[in-house]
Amino acid sequence: MTKEELMRKAISLSVRNVADGGGPFGAVVARDGEIVSTGVNRVTDEHDPTSHAEVNAIREACRKLGTFDLSGCEIYTSCEPCPMCLGAIYWARLDRMYYGNTKADAAAIGFDDAFIYREMELSPENRRLKSEECLHEEALAAFAAWSLKPDRSEY
Amino acid sequence: MTKEELMRKAISLSVRNVADGGGPFGAVVARDGEIVSTGVNRVTDEHDPTSHAEVNAIREACRKLGTFDLSGCEIYTSCEPCPMCLGAIYWARLDRMYYGNTKADAAAIGFDDAFIYREMELSPENRRLKSEECLHEEALAAFAAWSLKPDRSEY
Numbered sequence: 001m002t003k004e005e006l007m008r009k010a011i012s013l014s015v016r017n018v019a020d021g022g023g024p025f026g027a028v029v030a031r032d033g034e035i036v037s038t039g040v041n042r043v044t045d046e047h048d049p050t051s052h053a054e055v056n057a058i059r060e061a062c063r064k065l066g067t068f069d070l071s072g073c074e075i076y077t078s079c080e081p082c083p084m085c086l087g088a089i090y091w092a093r094l095d096r097m098y099y100g101n102t103k104a105d106a107a108a109i110g111f112d113d114a115f116i117y118r119e120m121e122l123s124p125e126n127r128r129l130k131s132e133e134c135l136h137e138e139a140l141a142a143f144a145a146w147s148l149k150p151d152r153s154e155y
Numbered sequence: 156m157t158k159e160e161l162m163r164k165a166i167s168l169s170v171r172n173v174a175d176g177g178g179p180f181g182a183v184v185a186r187d188g189e190i191v192s193t194g195v196n197r198v199t200d201e202h203d204p205t206s207h208a209e210v211n212a213i214r215e216a217c218r219k220l221g222t223f224d225l226s227g228c229e230i231y232t233s234c235e236p237c238p239m240c241l242g243a244i245y246w247a248r249l250d251r252m253y254y255g256n257t258k259a260d261a262a263a264i265g266f267d268d269a270f271i272y273r274e275m276e277l278s279p280e281n282r283r284l285k286s287e288e289c290l291h292e293e294a295l296a297a298f299a300a301w302s303l304k305p306d307r308s309e310y
Contacts, residue, residue, distance in 0.1 A: 043223050
């Protein structure tokens with residue numbers, strides 16, 4: 001499939017998902033022009049704020065391929081990803097991203113991606129989300145244990 | 156439980172998770188001083204790049220409470236969250252975050268959070284991740300359908 005065909009698949013998923021009661025978002029993970037997995041936004045009916053199209057497509061692709069590393073794959077998303085999904089795309093090591101709508105389009109219909117992007121750039125004390133460091137010295141114990149573990153699975 | 160006790164729980168989860176073969180990260184979602192859910196990092200053994208402690212604790216709390224909205228809850232995480240998890244915290248509408256280790260500590264033991272934070276701040280064309288807009292006009296169809304849907308579940 002061409003990149004346009006793969007994007008049309010992501011778009012058609014996003015359109016159908018609105019009719020199915022979900023959010024207007026769809027995504028496809030593909031490798032060498034073949035669909036590996038798809039995902040749509042099911043936040044409200046699954047009661048899962050992480051159930052975004054890209055996260056779902058990535059989780060499904062990893063399940064199918066038996067790996068947490070999607071190097072060699074590309075993601076087609078009907079909308080520029082929110083920070084959560086963009087983070088997931090980096091952790092999944094996808095080679096490339098294609099997007100249809102932009103985050104400005106998403107903001108225009110009431111999705112808060114742009115707000116979260118702005119918050120990301122602030123230091124914790126300046127964010128709307130109240131946050132506080134707590135027991136830093138004790139928390140370092142796990143990192144020390146990790147660094148000393150000879151058989152750790154790095155990723 | 157006090158905030159220190161809840162953070163110690165997150166830290167002890169992170170320490171035990173290293174011994175169990177996972178990454179050095181643990182998290183607790185709590186409401187009114189009571190634990191609602193816990194999560195640890197299981198990326199490598201679950202083959203899921205989104206299986207971070209905070210995402211898992213949020214998903215579990217939402218499952219238990221039957222909602223995608225964790226207003227009134229707080230998250231205690233053994234390490235300052237990566238962009239994916241911070242995004243999830245915003246989408247879940249948690250009231251407050253407490254963290255133990257910082258993202259600088261995470262970078263020092265080889266986790267790429269700081270790199271992903273830097274990428275977030277760049278426009279798509281300047282990121283390491285190759286990305287490209289595709290079929291923007293066609294993609295807008297789902298957003299138009301969403302905006303016109305009288306019974307949409309906004310969130």
